[in-house]
Amino acid sequence: MTPRTVLEALTRSPLGFLRTGWPWRALGYLLSGGVFATAAYLGAAGLLAASSFGTLTGGLCAVAVIVFAAALAGPLERRRLPLVDRGDSAGARPEPRGGPRAAGTRTKPRDGLRAAGYGAVSVLAVGWMDLAVVLVSLGIPGFLLLTPLQPTVAPWQGVAGTVAGALLLPVAAYPIGAWAGVRAAVTRAVLFPRDRELRDVVRSRARLVDAFEAERRRIERDLHDGAQQRLVALTVKLGLAALDLPPGSTAAKEVGEAHALAKEALTELRELIRGIHPQILTERGLPAAVRDIAGRCPVTADLDLDLPGRLPAFAEQTAYFVTAEALTNIARHSGAGRCRVTVRRDDGVLRLDIEDDGRGGADPARGTGLTGLADRIAAADGRMLLSSPPGGPTLLRAEIPCGRPSAS
Numbered sequence: 303m304t305p306r307t308v309l310e311a312l313t314r315s316p317l318g319f320l321r322t323g324w325p326w327r328a329l330g331y332l333l334s335g336g337v338f339a340t341a342a343y344l345g346a347a348g349l350l351a352a353s354s355f356g357t358l359t360g361g362l363c364a365v366a367v368i369v370f371a372a373a374l375a376g377p378l379e380r381r382r383l384p385l386v387d388r389g390d391s392a393g394a395r396p397e398p399r400g401g402p403r404a405a406g407t408r409t410k411p412r413d414g415l416r417a418a419g420y421g422a423v424s425v426l427a428v429g430w431m432d433l434a435v436v437l438v439s440l441g442i443p444g445f446l447l448l449t450p451l452q453p454t455v456a457p458w459q460g461v462a463g464t465v466a467g468a469l470l471l472p473v474a475a476y477p478i479g480a481w482a483g484v485r486a487a488v489t490r491a492v493l494f495p496r497d498r499e500l501r502d503v504v505r506s507r508a509r510l511v512d513a514f515e516a517e518r519r520r521i522e523r524d525l526h527d528g529a530q531q532r533l534v535a536l537t538v539k540l541g542l543a544a545l546d547l548p549p550g551s552t553a554a555k556e557v558g559e560a561h562a563l564a565k566e567a568l569t570e571l572r573e574l575i576r577g578i579h580p581q582i583l584t585e586r587g588l589p590a591a592v593r594d595i596a597g598r599c600p601v602t603a604d605l606d607l608d609l610p611g612r613l614p615a616f617a618e619q620t621a622y623f624v625t626a627e628a629l630t631n632i633a634r635h636s637g638a639g640r641c642r643v644t645v646r647r648d649d650g651v652l653r654l655d656i657e658d659d660g661r662g663g664a665d666p667a668r669g670t671g672l673t674g675l676a677d678r679i680a681a682a683d684g685r686m687l688l689s690s691p692p693g694g695p696t697l698l699r700a701e702i703p704c705g706r707p708s709a710s
Contacts, residue, residue, distance in 0.1 A: 308386040309483030312476070324386070325475035328482035331385040332432040335485075338378060339429025342371035368425065375421030375429075379489050387486040420492045428485070435481045443470035533568040540564055588618045592625055592643060599629045599641075601658070606644040613652060617702050620682040621645070621654050624675055624700050628656045631672075636660025636696060647704070652684075654700040662694035675700075 305311035311324045319325065346364035449455055449463025540561040547554035583591040589607040596603035612618070625643060632641050638660030646653045666672040666688065675698075676686040684702035 306388045307483060307486065308479050309487065312479045312483060316476075319479065320472055320475055325479055327385045328475075328479040329436065331382055331482045331486070332436050332478060334378075334382050334385075335424060335429045336433025336436060338371070338375065339425050340433060342368060342425055345371075372422035372425045373418060375424045376417030376493070377421075379417075379420065379424060380493060383486055383489055383493075386482045387490060417493060420489070432481070432485065435477060439474040439477045440471075443467040443474055446470065530568065533564060537561065537564045537568060583618060583622050587612050588621055588645065591618075591622050592645065595622075595626050595629055596643060600633045601629070601636075601638055602640050603629065604640065604642045606642065608646055610647070613647070614704050616682055617652050617704050620678060620684070620702050621652060621700065623678060624654060625656065627675055628698055631664075632656075632658045632660065632696075636662075636664075636694075638694075638696075650704050652700075652702040652704055654702070655697060656699075657695055657697045659695050661692075662690045662696050663692045664688065664690035664696050664698075672698075 305314060305324070308324045308328050311322055312319050346367045349363045349367065350361065444467065446463045446467030449467070450460030452460075455463070540557055544554060544557045544561055547557060582594050587609075589609055592607060593605060596605055613621075629641065629643075632638050636658050638658035641656065641658040644653075644655040644657075664672060666676060672686075672688065679686045679700050679702060682702050684700060687699040687701070688697070690696040690698075
């Protein structure tokens with residue numbers, strides 16, 4: 303699993319840390335905070351030192367510069383946090399440019415007072431500490447590397463200083479990375495206090511989904527390899543037994559009825575296995591599985607499937623079961639004469655649109671079917687959008703990212 307923070311990269315593989323881009327990201331993170339704080343103070347000092355300003359005017363302008371810098375520091379902290387912490391709050395997924403509205407979604411504003419207070423602390427104190435860590439960590443090996451340029455040192459001292467500086471330079475990545483990780487952790491705790499809990503919930507949900515899918519596959523395998531094979535053998539034996547009995551006899555009639563019941567049970571079992579985990583989805587992918595569903599749907603379904611290749615298994619499974627449930631709902635409740643299924647993959651997101659010309663008026667609050675669909679999509683880190691005005695048409699859209707939070 304790829305490290306999501308500089309602290310994870312540093313603690314997971316201390317030696318491999320130097321071969322990654324995390325040390326450079328940490329350096330950029332600290333320099334951006336330190337340089338910003340330094341620029342703010344230099345601007346304030348320049349105003350105070352300018353001879354064209356009076357003492358009171360210059361002081362007020364300097365204070366205004368510091369206050370303005372503190373106000374900018376909060377948003378800056380959010381912007382530069384992804385350099386060393388690729389947490390879930392690093393950026394929100396953009397809203398779609400058109401289409402139905404996501405039911406139940408609300409945008410909660412950030413706590414501006416908390417951001418302003420942390421920005422003031424960053425400019426007044428912490429930014430200087432960022433710069434100090436960088437200067438000390440790089441200054442010592444840098445000073446040693448410049449030893450040969452000093453006129454008073456002996457040649458052997460210059461060589462020894464250069465060697466020592468070259469050896470200490472990679473070591474500087476560790477204090478820089480550690481301090482950047484601590485700074486990022488504090489920033490996240492202050493500016494995004496609920497993110498840790500949200501990430502834990504998402505990862506727990508992913509683990510539950512993985513366990514559920516594994517158990518469903520096991521049940522499908524046991525039914526396919528066990529009960530189905532026995533029913534097939536039973537059907538064959540009953541058919542052979544019927545051939546050996548006198549036609550029209552009571553025994554032949556009973557065996558014939560048992561043979562018919564066995565074939566019906568085998569058909570139902572195959573339908574059950576297909577519902578648990580369709581073999582066609584595993585072997586041929588989502589387009590073939592959607593065509594299979596549409597072919598068995600009582601409502602005529604037009605298909606527009608454009609996928610360049612196979613998708614991750616969880617994305618295909620989610621899209622398949624959403625399509626199956628949506629077409630079942632259309633056949634039972636919509637009164638539609640025709641529907642359309644469109645599947646696209648854009649920028650790493652699988653978009654599934656299912657539209658019908660029925661009576662409309664679908665509402666997740668009035669039944670568990672749409673709620674179950676929304677829960678299934680949310681378990682894949684996606685979202686469901688619904689547009690169903692009275693009189694129709696109804697459009698259900700599922701957006702499923704082809705990558706999700708790790709379950710580890």
